[in-house]
Amino acid sequence: MATSSIGSGTAAIDVAGMVEGLMAIENRPLVALQSKIISQNLLISDLGQLKSKVAAFQTALQAVENPDSYSAAVASSSNESAVTVSSSTGALIGSHEIEVDKLAKPAQYIFANSAFTANDALAGFTTGTFDLIVAGETNSLAVDSATTIEDLSTFINGLGLNVAASITQTTSGQYALIIQGTQSGEDNDVTFSAHDALSADFETNNALAGFTATGTFDLIFAGETKSLAVDSTTTIENLRTWINGLGIDVAASIESNVSGKYELIIQGTQSGTEDDVIFGLRGASISSAAAVLGSDTAYGNQAQDAEFTLNGLDFKRATNNISDVLSGTTFNLVSTTVQAATITLAAGPDNGQEVIQAFITAFNDLTAMSKKLTQKGEGSTAAGSLAGSPGTLFFINQIKSMLSTGITYESGGVSTALDLYELGIDINSDGTLEFNAVNYASTDSLATILASGINIGSTSFSDTENLDAFLTSQIEVGGDLNESISNEQDDLYQMSEKEVALQMRLDSKQKSYISQYSSLNALLFKLNNTSSALTSALAGLVDGQNNN
Known part of the structure; x- marks a missing residue:
């Protein structure tokens, strides 16, 4: 709030200066609290960095213990x-x-037809349904004589399944439809079948059916599959005889058509969707598939494992x-x-030294951080954020103690002890670790021991109460170090709440001071004016008397 001095002579009060001086005293608790908040933020940041150092040390420890880390x-x-x-x-x-x-391999089928003279050529269907079966899932498209190979390609690519269709130009003015799976394996096979949509013509009533490889012709009636082994010698008469001998409500016949050729007609003898007749082909490269698309050339492969x-x-x-x-x-x-x-x-090159060196570096980084946090302020050295409460980092001493416990590994089913120095790890007088290449090289069968796995900080190889478990107990959710950070964050929150409340009180206090001293200043101004008027009046009275 803006303030000003009002008045003249010696009667005016410097309201702004007066309020500023008073608020400097009033603000002392707030300044002290804000200083604590800065220190608290620093402490939380330091503890977070310490937690990161502990986690890095644990990662290095796990690498040393893990046999997969070596060779x-x-x-x-x-x-x-x-x-x-x-x-x-x-x-x-x-x-x-x-x-x-x-x-x-993924499934792949290629259909070519002399009638496929454009990428939107008619597919050769009569009215019916084209079924594409991908990984056992059936997807159906209603087709008729107007259906094109482009319609089929669009339908297949729009399914969002592991199958793709494309139309490619084979020669000048000739195209082929390619249907293929995008995943290999029998479980991802792609097959197709037709309902009432075949329109293939044959030269004689005993013509070859057109199968080009050994495979299986499937007839599916009312959900039940009947299979016939077929090959290049199978005729349409063979198919008719087999179908009529099944003893189900399906009949096959060979009829001549107006063009003087023959058609194999397969139809159910009962109406209703439950008595639907479907057929398909597995591995026979693909007369029935060729007939589905009216193709005079068709070949392909089933998906296989x-x-x-x-x-x-x-x-x-x-x-x-x-x-x-x-x-x-x-x-x-x-x-x-x-x-x-x-x-x-x-066996690859021995990388044990690198793994152990990384462990040593991580430990030294952790201990250096703990020393920095607990150091006392002397001379130009600033005190650490935990200088006043070094007990918070007592767990560092526990880590050192567990390292001194030693190392165990299993040999012939027996837990065997190993000292740190046998890993090439020396403990210096200042508490840091150092790699000793001579000791590392002189330990018998060390590469074999490391490749079998070791346990640090326990007296038995099978003991799970080891250094790794202790580190987890510090940094996991609910762990000691993690809880310390949470508690400090709670304290910071309370300080921040107190800061807000104190600032609001001080703002109110400042407004009150400004109001009080501004009112006083106005009163003094008024009194000063009254005094001046009285003085003038008295002076006039005296002058009048003197003139008389």
Whole structure:
């Protein structure tokens, strides 16, 4: 609030100066509180950094204890044109024989027809339904004589499934429809079938059905599948005879049409959707599929799983990228093999020193941070935020104590002790750790010990009350260090609330002072004016008397 001095002579009061002086005294508790808030924020920040140092030390500790951290295996293949291999942590040293019998493949079907002279050519349907079955899920499209291959492509690509369709130009003025799965493996197979939509013509009543490979023709009636093994010698008469011999409500006949050719007619003998008749093809590359699209050239492949033999055991996977057979090892099947390839996992270079050095660095960073927080202010050295309460960091001493407990590992089922110096770790007089390469190199079978796993801060290898567990108890939710941070944050919140309340009271106090002293100043001004008037009046009276 703006203030000013009002008056003349010696009677005026400097309201602004008066209020400023009074508020300087009133503000002392607020200034002290704000100083505490600054210190509290610094303390919380320091504790947060300390927690990060503890977490980093725990990560380094876990790396030292974890056998997967050491001697990462180097993987190789004797036949990279058939099998490539890579390794990660956990890979076991050794050699493995692998034979690749089949590669995983997605389904793919290609339909060509001399009538497909444009990318929107008629597909060749009569009225009916085209079904696309992807991974066992059926998706249906109503079709008729106006349906084009572009309609099919749009329908398939709009399904949002692991299947794609495209139309490609094969030669000048000729196109083909390609339908293919986008995922390999039998579980991702793509097949199709038709309801009443076939329109293929045959030259004779005993013509070859047009199957181009050994496979299976499926007839699905009322939800029940009947299958017939077919090959390139299967005729339409074979199909008719087989269907009529099934003893179900489906009949097949061969009829001549107006063009002098023959048609195989398959129809249900009962009405109703429950008696629907569907048929499809598996692996026979694909007369029935060709008939579905009126194609005079059609071929394709079913989706298939990868099949391989590893160390005499047979395996089957939906993908050629195999990562769940050998621990820490991924191999990629590139081609089938004539003879077995050898996968070799050899020991890599010793990286134990680097792992232990990282552990030492993380510990020294943690102890340096704790010293900084608890140092006393001397000379130009500022006091740490925990100088007044060093007990907060007592857990650092517990960490050092657990390190002194030593290390255990398991040998022949027996827990065996190991000293820090045998890992190449020396404890200096100032409490820091230092790597000793001579001791590290002189410890017998150390690489083997590290590769089997060690336990730091316990007297038994199987003891879970170790240094790792203690660190977790400090930094986890509800842990001691985490709770200390939470408590300090609560204190900061209360201080901030008190600051707001105190500031509001001081603002009110300042307004009151300004009002009081402004009123007093106005009164003094009025009194001063009255005094001046009286003085003038008295002077006039005296002058009048003197004149008389």
